[in-house]
Amino acid sequence: MPGAPSPEDKARSFGPSIKRLIRLLAQYRVMMVVVVGSIVGSVVVTSIAPRILGHATDLIFNGIIGSRMPAGITKEQAVAGLRERGQGTFADMVASMDLTPGVGVDFSAVARVLAVVLGLYVAASLLGWLAAYLLNIVVVGTIARLRAQVEEKVHRLPLRYYDEAQRGDLLSRVTNDLDNLSQTLQQTIMQFLNSVLMVIGILIMMVWISPLLSVIALLTIPAAGVATAMIAKRSKPHFGRQWASTGTLNAQIEEAFTGHELVTVFGRQQQVMDSFDDRNEKLYDSSWRAQFISGIIMPTIMFLGNVNYVVVAVVGGLRVASGSLSLGEVQAFIQYSRQFTQPLTQIGSMFNLMQSGVASAERIFDILDATEETPDPLEPQSPAADTGRIAFDDVSFRYLPDAPLIEELSLVAEPGHLVAIVGPTGAGKTTLVNLIMRFYDIDSGAITLDDVETRAMTRRDLRSRTGMVLQDSWLFGGTIYDNIAYGNPSASREEVIEAAKASHVDHFVRTLPDGYDTVIDEEGGGVSAGERQLITIARAFLAKPTILILDEATSSVDTRTELLIQQAMAALRTDRTSFVIAHRLSTIRDADTIVVMEQGRIVEQGTHEELLDARGAYFRLHQSQFSGALD
Structure with a gap:
């Protein structure tokens, strides 16, 4: 994909991608400050609770020990008695305890401590809920904004991008990868922030209780860090291959479904299934390795x-x-040590999600970073007249730098004229009309519309003056009326029906049960291939373009309908310039100018009779179509 290498084509950097994701969240910086503040508050409260709970344990333990000692003596006397009986270790422990001999557990004090701990945990839960609520708004909003950026970018990419990209892989990037990134952000941001802050908070409390035990607990961090880094380094390439394989598999599935009839006709179902199994196996292998490691x-x-x-x-x-x-204190420290490893464990478990999400983010960023169409001029020009005169002046163009296609081509299409372009496959016929529409920009020379160079116009202005019907008819899910009205959404119903009559759509639409309100899908189900083509022609007629381009537009209609379309086109050509790419020479006999192309050059041009009399390239094409059967 141009400007969008797949993850296995080059090494990816985890850090810059994370920074770019963080910049996407910057739009919600106020909410993110509240989120971080809520998480900090929740962590602080959660960190304090075990220390206070440890005090309840001390109250209970001290009360139990105190109740087993004789009443009426002081703690110092009790400690001295223990030492006299040779229980020095127990005496040291009692000396450090806050107890009164003969007095049991103060359950009211214990209840007060437990009530405080309960209140702290409730506060932590409320703060956590607030953070989760706001973070959900941030993530959903960020993904919606990112999806809109991708959608806008898709419309700014040149046709060259789509020519070289696999459609299924592109669809996977704007659907699967965006959904995966959304899930990753929702599942990891809060958990990651909470885990990191929890580690810091717990570490402070652990050092406060016992520096010695804290040093022992801290030995886990470098060991866990080294283990996580080593494992993550091995798993990251597999996550890249996983999402690349997903895009490749989607492309194969989309292609197989689109061409299902052709696959069936040629009996290639087994080959398609074998290809699917092979790519599915690669996806399984990369996914299994990524998730396992x-x-x-x-x-x-x-x-x-x-x-x-x-x-x-x-x-x-x-x-x-x-x-x-x-x-x-020991009970609290043990609780802290368990809590200390828990966020470390959570951070480690998030790495597979984070790497998967970053891999998807990079594939999305590839689209956003792809080279766009050259921008429209800052001060665009627009033709003063609207006659449709098109002129090519020494135009040269090539798709690849080392493969010239069109060289020094000159051609003039006068207003109201029908220009037919013929020639063998690969001669540059479709490329010629693509250059008129500025789907590609020329390398040198100039193309003018009514004496204004097309590169000095905005693409929107240029294309609004042009109607185009391709060989492959395209319809979208909706009614027949909506499909025709797509050419001019502001047209009235009468104008839509008039365009349908002009293109001979009206007669077959009225035979359908719901008429113009008949719903068809994007594949044109319910109407024939020829009828689909007629609908697309009606759409172009409704636009009332200055320039009309038909790329083998009558290839899917029968001879009678083709004749009717030619008659309709003759009426529509008034004050309009028409370009017709045709392989069947019978459809262009009445063209004002027939252009014969070979290898990107115009080798002949003239009327039908003039070119036949010249007995050149056009004569040979004519003979191959009309005399071949006799030979």
Whole structure:
């Protein structure tokens, strides 16, 4: 795809893509500030809660120990008695505890602590809900804006882009990849922010409780970081191949469905299924590898977290026994250590989602970064007259730099004249009319419309003066009336019907049960190929163009209908310049000028009789069509 290499064609950079996604969210910076603030508040409250809950544990544990001691003595006396009995370790622990011998658990104090903890968790939940609500607005709005940017970009891309792109892959980018990016943003942004802030908050609380245990817990971070980086590095290329394979498979499916009748006629169903199986297998392989390798991150971090938990529990128990820490502090620290590894685990598990989303984002950015059509002039010109005189002056054009197609072509089409373009396949006939429409820009020379160079006009102005009917008829889902009115949405119903009568659509439409309100799909189901072509011709007639271009437009109609269309075209040619690309020479006998092209050059031009008398290229084409059967 021009300007849009697939993920396996070049190395991708994770960081710049993330930064670009962040810039997309900048439109909602106020909401994002509130989101981050809510998450920070939720994390702070959640981080404080275990420490307060540890105080409840101390109240219960201290009460139980105090109730087992004799009443009426002080704590110092109780500690001295324990030491006299040789229970020095227990005495150290009691000395560090806040208790009164003979007094049990203060359940009212415990209830107050639990009420505070409950309130903190409710506040954390409300803040989390607010952050999720606002973030959903941000993500949905960002994706809607990105989808609109892609849609606008699609209409600014040159025809060359679509000629070289696979339609199925392009559709996959603007549908599957956008949906995948949306899901990724929704599932990872809040979780990632919450996890990172939670790690920071918990780390502060852990250091506050015990620097020694904190050092032990921190050993998990570098180990988890190294493991995550190594695994992510191996999985990232597979995510790129996964979405590239998805686009390729969609292109193959779209092609097979579009050409289903042809596949059936030639009995190539098995070859199509074999091709599908091969590409499906590649998608399966890349998807399996990407998901499996990235899926190792989470169990790896969980293993490291469990090892850390065991070490903290053992060392913490020893610290409680020595009186350096209270049981509630160790309980809170163990809870923190579990919470500490949980966000690390979540961050690790998000890497497969993030890499998949970034791979999709890069494919979308490829479209947004693709080279657009050359911009319209800042001060466009518009023809003062509207006669439809087209002139080619030494025009040269090539699709590829090293493959010349049209060289130094000169041609004048006078107003109201019918110019027929004939020649063998690949001679440049369709290219010639594409240059008139500025689907491609010429390399040198000039094309003028009523003495104004087409490159000095806006494309909209140029194309609004042109009606074009292609060999492949195109209809969209809707009524026959809507399909004809597409040529001029402001036309009245009478004008639509008049155009239908002029193109001989009216007679067969009135035989349908719903007439002009008959609904057809984009494939034209319910009408024949010739009738579809007549509808597209009616659409062009309704536009009342200054220039009329028909690219083998009568190839799908029968001889009688073709004759009727030619008669209608003769009436419509008044004050209009018409270009007709034709292979059947019988359809262009009455053309004012017949242009014969070979290898991008005009080798002959004149009327039908003049060219036959010249006995040149046109004569040979004529003989091949009308004398071949006799030979």
